[in-house]
Amino acid sequence: MDKPFAITLDPGSSLANRTGSWRTFRPEYLDRLPPCNAACPAGENIQGWLFHAESGDYEKAWQSLVENNPLPAIMGRVCYHPCEGGCNRQHVDSAVGINSVERFLGDEARKQGWKFAPPAASTGKRVLVVGSGPAGLSAAYHLTRLGHQAVIYEAAPLAGGMMRFGIPKYRLPREVLDAEIKRLTDFGVELHLQTKVADVLQAMKDGFDAVFLGVGAHIAKRAYIPAGDANKVLDAVAVLRGMEGHDAPMLGRKVVVYGGGNTAIDVARTARRLGAEEAIIVYRRTRDKMPAHDFEVEEALQEGISIKWLSTIKEAGESDIMVEKMALDDKGFPQPTGEFERIEADSVVLALGQDADLSLLENVPGLVVEGGLIQVDAGMMTGHPGVFAGGDMAGSERTVTVAVGHGKKAARAIDAWLRGEVYAPPPKPEIATIERMNSWYYSDAPKTMRPVLDIIRRQSTFEEVLGGLDESNALFEARRCMSCGNCFECDNCYGVCPDNAVIKLGPGKRFRFNYDYCKGCGICAAECPCGAIRMVAEEN
Template sequence: MRVSDQQRDLTPLAPLGLGRLRSGPVRSQRPVYVDLLPPCNAGCPAGENIQAWLAHVKAGDHEAAWRQLTLDNPFPAIHGRVCYHPCETACNRADLDGAVSIHGVERFLGDLAIERGWQFEAPATRTGHRVLVIGSGPSGLSAAYHLARQGHDVVVRDNGPAPGGMMRYGIPAYRLPRHVLDAEIDRLVRLGVRFEQDHRVTDLEAERLEGGFDAVFVAVGAHLSKRVDIPNMDAGRVLDAVTFLRGVETGEQQPLHGTVAVYGGGNTAMDAARVARRVGADESVIVYRRSREQMPAHEEEAEDAEAEGIRINWLRTIQDMGEGELTVEVQELDEHGRPHGTGTYETLAADTVILALGQESDTAFLRDVAGVEFDDDVVKVAPSTLMTGAPGIFAGGDAVPSQRTVTIGVGHGKRAARSIDAWLHSEEFVKEPRHDIIHSDRLNLWYFGDHDRRQQPELDPAARIAAFEEVVSGLSEQEAGFEAGRCLSCGNCFECDGCFGACPEDAIIKLGKGLRYEFDYAKCTGCGTCYRQCPVHAIEMVAESEFTRSESTQPVLTQPVLTQPELTQVDATDSVERG
């Protein structure tokens, strides 16, 4: 039988075990371990490293989890109750069997810390710098915390009788019990933050000079209610929602009777309607000019209100008020989704009307400060630093154009504290770059199996309206651990040993618990088996052309694709544009 020329030119492989070099395919790519940005971290306005503290809970080290969490957010017991958890909306586990109950685990850690008396560690050194924080709401408290941990002396001045801002005077106790709020603020006092309540700032420059403050952070809340002119308003009892909720908190609000109509469609409107039932109203109704899909309130807020028997009248506007009743006009949406009147009118019973049409920030004291510019009631700031046009004066939370939530306010406080610290040291704060966010289509979800989310118990709706008892209960230790275990560790190795066991060339070296693995590139053929099986996409295949050989035996990646683990955190909201 004749051998072809092609066959004749082939050099046969040496038998195995003879110690000779064998010819084979040239490696064109190699695996590299990476740390990508999980979507929960990317979605957190407070910039928490959620994946990291969930891992500590999964390991059973609750205090380590709390300390990891509070590096970014000092108020886990508060946020576990009032945050609308955009991290869960982003969670990749939702594409499998349901998002991880991140807020439930956060609340568990916060409550456990209160129970066990965990405190923040004091800074090792003091800087000698003094910073004034105006406003003791979430943004001001967050800034005070981070500034204090950086070693600065911090004074918080606020015109309310007790600190907390809208967390105390706007969020009802059935959502945020006051002992929880007080406990989390008390840690700041123990850290050295000084609070001066019932102090209204009127002349900022004078206070800054007299107090020897090197920088100022303005974090006043949106406490001023917007008004609307309704014909015959004097014929009925009219309250504004902010004043009403504040009066309930301070005990100044008289009981309500009969039917209460709340005009508005935001979260404040939902709270006002629910609180009205708890202070004596026989019935609460909500009147809102747009559709359910267009309401600014979060859907869960509307659902909770409806569960308590509150009727929401969508696409209605109040046209007139009479003794014990309202005239409302039915609206309809045009092709652009804008409501307009139809000429059809209805009559609703209403002994009291509560206006919840939005709030404005109390920033009038800044009008005379040179360099500070305004956009209506809010202050213009540099988005990256939150500094106003006046050197050393920063602003955040409700005082700047932004969505007005507790978590965004806390994120602004952290960002401002970093910027203030850099400014005080005559440095420029450079924000870390955003990195590749890992989504579920790049994960091997089959690896994890189905494990349903644990639900938090809730009071029966009929029992809720009788008092201000907390409606939603927390997770148990076992349930919190189970939820932490549901985390997919998206984009970050969790040492499952999959790559170690799958490599056909034994080219993966296991470094020990917590140290992960490394590749032995002398053995690696670049087959990609480790990459294809990795459940969390913690391995990337990189072309050989991206590497060069150094004097050592380890290859050097010329264009790194690795992101450092500490960069898996995301700063407070990237934009302060109005939501």
């Protein structure tokens, strides 16, 4: 065709004009790491399971959750939810109630009888797991998923470790614990109760290819307190364990608990429920220095527990104790003041921390123990090849969630080790910080509060203190998630592109850039609510 002067194109569409050549920066989709996931000691993909909960597909959400953690109903009650501390929503209004949604999913699973997805094909390998606490259960679960036969030896008559013998019922009802353990044994985890392992290498000779140790830390630390014969000085571990027997411990009318950790709080609240008129926590430092979590201190105070700050117990008499007042020095350490006070007390419970019983490891060469903790490498393997460890015996941060994380990490490392390899965790993407997001797009929505048991029943019964969410407010809470760093198909990039250079691939398939026409203006990246697009300089 003869074209007029300076005209190069046939009359028609501008599609012949590839404006992509203008670009100096190109947009790219990526998945960033949500801060909740980064903060989860159990390595849950929280944003991932909330994504399914948001659309009301609770079973899929639960299935996604248990890929990393087999104990959602327990987690939703006892986890201290560091995820919520990391949640970006706190910069908008308040953190998403991740823990309450997790509990809802865990309880739904119990109600509906959801089961784990079938494990991988059997490898024929057998792994011994010593201890049925959270670390052991988690390790056994993940080993089973990977196709190995996991066999748990538990010394106690019931499974659960500190979840049963340490955490009071008002925080973790035992039917919840039992249900989640039963789901694991149904899944194929072999559980032998009242089977104490005295020598781990000996036990391994029963045809095991590797061992995971999760024996916990249940030997109470003692402090020397001169005590008269008549006074009862008990330790917290024994008191809490005693709650699982037929006869509750006799603590008397006035109970003093010595210590400042979560265990001290648990014992004081337990004492109150057993009928103590007074439960007093004596702690040598101040509230801000207390290792117990603030919300637990708050709940204890609500229940009428009193706390004597900056105090140490000097001696325990027949019906009272002598307390010395302390003062913090320049470095924040408590120092005695020489001022004394007497407090009435029928019993004193020591909650000063716990040590691990490492006697089963006495004959194992190569092990390193430091500060009462068994030393492990990045894959949770001890100095002795094939012997892995996790949970309270291997870490100073002693929570159920950390233990579950240890169990998972160890299971993956064991799996690799059994194949003669070393487990290499996939590289972590950069964190989706709030600065990388555009929070304008999220609807205003304050956090849903969970129902709390009334105070009288909290002082007299072991009913669960914190209630759960129902379907409608669990859905609401899930939808408060901002899906940080991960596309949730809001269509913003597709809509805001002035050049129609974003291709919508359909539900669940996300989007693709059409670099033939993208001019690289960057509006898509600026207006992506969740920060799942980045701009990268074009190379010449």
